[in-house]
Amino acid sequence: AEQSHREKLAVSKVISNPKYFFSYAKRFAKCKSNVGPLLKDGSLTNDPLEMANILQHQYESVFSDPSNNNKVFPDRPQTSASLSDFSFSTQDIIDAIDEIDSNSATTD
Numbered sequence: 001a002e003q004s005h006r007e008k009l010a011v012s013k014v015i016s017n018p019k020y021f022f023s024y025a026k027r028f029a030k031c032k033s034n035v036g037p038l039l040k041d042g043s044l045t046n047d048p049l050e051m052a053n054i055l056q057h058q059y060e061s062v063f064s065d066p067s068n069n070n071k072v073f074p075d076r077p078q079t080s081a082s083l084s085d086f087s088f089s090t091q092d093i094i095d096a097i098d099e100i101d102s103n104s105a106t107t108d
Contacts, residue, residue: 007024038050038055039054040054
C-alpha cells in the first residue's frame with residue numbers, strides 16, 4: 001500500500017517535479033551499467049586505475065579549449081609562409097556546404 005502511494009505520488013509529479021519522478025523510477029531500474037573492460041595495448045583491463053587513465057587519455061586527445069586562441073598543432077611543421085590571393089564566390093561556399101554530410105561533426 002505504501003509503495004502504491006509513493007508510485008502514484010511520483011507519477012503525479014512527473015510534470016511539476018520531474019526530478020522527483022526520475023529519482024523514484026531510478027530506484028527500481030533493473031539495468032545497472034558499468035564501464036569496462038577497456039582495451040589497453042591489445043588486451044582487456046578491468047583495473048579501475050588503468051581504465052581511468054585510458055579514459056583520461058581519450059578525453060585529452062579529443063578535448064579542445066575554446067578559450068585558447070593560440071592553438072598549437074605539434075604534428076604540423078611550423079612555417080612563416082602564408083596563403084593569400086584566394087577568391088571564393090557565394091556559390092562556391094554554398095556548393096561546399098552542400099557537400100558536408102549532415103551527420104558529420106566539427107573537428108575543433
